[in-house]
Amino acid sequence: MTATTDGSTGALEPRAPSATTTTTTAPGDLREVAERAARRSIDHLLAQQDDEGWWKGDLETNVTMDAEDLLLRQFLGIQDEAVTRAAALHIRGRQREDGTWATFYGGPGELSATVEAYVALRLAGDRPDAPHMARAAAWIRDRGGIAAARVFTRIWLALFGWWRWEDLPQMPPELIFLPKWFPLNIYDFGCWARQTIVPLTVVSAKRPVRPAPFPLDELHTDPSVPNPPRALAPAGSWEGAFQRLDRALHAYHRIAPRRLRAAAMNTAARWIVERQENDGCWGGIQPPAVYSLIALHLLGYDLEHPVMRAGLESLDRFAVWRDDGARMIEACQSPVWDTCLATIALADAGLRPDHPALVKAADWMLGEEIVRPGDWAVRRPGLTPGGWAFEFHNDNYPDIDDTAEVILALRRVRHPHPEQIEAAVRRGATWTAGMQSRDGAWAAFDADNTSPFPNRLPFCDFGEVIDPPSADVTAHVVEMLAHEGKAHHPRTRRGIAWLLAEQEASGAWFGRWGVNYVYGTGSVVPALTAAGLPPSHPAIRRAVAWLESVQNDDGGWGEDLRSYREQEWIGHGASTASQTAWALLALLAGGERESGAVERGVRWLAETQREDGSWDEPYFTGTGFPWDFSINYHLYRQVFPLTALGRYLHGEPAIGRLGKGA
Secondary structure, eight states: OOOOSSSOOOOOOOOOTTTTTBOOOSSSSSHHHHHHHHHHHHHHHHHHTTSOOOOOOOOOTHHHHHHHHHHHHHHHTTHHHHHHHHHHHHHHTTTTTTTBBBBBBBBOOOHHHHHHHHHHHHHOOOOOOOOOHHHHHHHHTTTTTGGSSSSHHHHHHTTSSSSSSSGGGOOOOOGGGGOTTSTGGGGGSSSHHHOOOOOOHHHHOOOOOOOOOSGGGGGGSTTTTTSOOOOOOOTTTTHEEEHHHHHHHHHHHHHHHHHHHHHHHHHHHHHHHHHOOOTOOOOBHHHHHHHHHHHHHHHTOOTTHHHHHHHHHHHHHHHEEOTTSEEEEEEBOHHHHHHHHHHHHHHHOOOTOHHHHHHHHHHHHHHHBBSOOOGGGGGGOOOOOOOOOOOSSSSSBBBBHHHHHHHHTTOOOSOOOHHHHHHHHHHHHHHHHHOOOOSOOOOOSSSSSSOOSGGGSSTTOSOOOOOOOOOOHOOOOOOHHTTTTOOTSSSHHHHHHHHHHHOOSSSSSOOOSSSSSSHHHHHHHHHHHHHTOOOHHHHHHHHHHHHTTTTOOTSSSOOOGGGGGGGGGTOOOOBBHHHHHHHHHHHHHHOOSSSHHHHHHHHHHHHBBBBBBBOOOOSEEEEEEEETEEEETTTTTHHHHHHHHHHHHSOOOOHHOOOOOO
């Protein structure tokens, strides 16, 4: 099988460890092998800590981030030759041999990503008759051309007249006026979607068109009919009903009262500006920032306006420059998440709780606590603030997952001022508990964000747009509450009951924010045992049996992102360091420390470790939107293996050894 230019193949195959970079372990005492690997990993991770106390690995997604960055610069007239050249180098380096671009390593070609990458390379000067471009264009045409691409891709093309605004789904800015109890109000959308949709309602209303620097006839199946009509679904179906709603919104666009529309756009602009973070970004993520800048610019904010200037500067901080001159755009940055996971890993691996690195990390995390209300207060108006976000700056959207893990990390540190830890943990635990949804579980950002309607809108074909509870987030909260002495609290018991009811027939749990059933299972089993369920509990035995059944022949575990869509991939894929660690964490919590599965997994981690104490992991094991948006957290390959090795060596999480409140 021929490898593609990004190093992947048409099917997933384990990569053989490099003899020059990995450690070879001789058969023998497994504890010595694990101790040696843990020591090397500790040294590697300590060397990566920033002087301020945080850790942050690269957050790698796909080339649509880079393509849209170039399209934004083209739209605003702020092109930079060096940036364009570096971005194009990165985009070309991710192209597959068949001319396509995938959204995750080893994955299949994806139409919208390929269209956007192709257009970006045209902006960078690549000729359409160049072999790599001709292959891409032919593949795009074979898959239905631009007309078959997602709505967001066609919005970008409409900005330059490559697609007609009239042929895009409509989202009116008057949406901002819908009351919070009304279906499809902006708070029915997940926080990431709401931050994107509000500015896009302005763009959709303005319908701007900048002169296109070239035609894109080669990307249409029939250039004479570039915008083919779409058939209506039956009126009695949900799809048909929402298609007809979209037609009504298009009709409304033509007759919308000017004063009402102007008031709606001004209200949307205030909403956007109020949510700009101190660093100039919006929500700490790239897509809302991009669309907010476009919307505000269309409403008269010039490029020198402080809001615009700060926003553009924030986007530059998402750029990662490689040694080869390539420039990659991160969709987001994950310092809080990475720091709490690194703290947990180092503590569980035996670093003393008052080690300067851990104290410094705790100090930094304490400084990142969010103590003011955000959008979450719409559903929980009486709840006292207290939590952590994922990013450097995102005070509007602390998230439940980060808050639970930060608390677990802080509890592992013996801080010189324990009262600071106690106060922050108390606020965070109270806020997290109060964010429980009605069904007893927890979501990532909001409570009860479960309306079925947003996902049905024709406009919303870009992935998940709501934030329902998930097993992995609920598990992390249950684990945190249990370690806070609340294992028998009614909220915790409801969370446990929800988790037990959500277990798949196979014994696994679905992973919303990590890939996938291995991640879900690796999160839930340690939480259940922390909350007092014995390893003999039937749910835990089923989970253990499932993990043992999907262990790879090489001793590791892996699961491909296609498991979100295709059942045959569930629990199957090339072995990775992070997924092997997740499986080991579940097996160790399930009482399997002496099992053959654990021994093989620990040996796999030791044998694939590189000389510098790190692991190589090109595969994407993080999830933004299941299947639609995948993430390679570059620190996952370091923190989770170290956590697993530490718990193998020491028998329990460090929080149990240190004791609550230490």
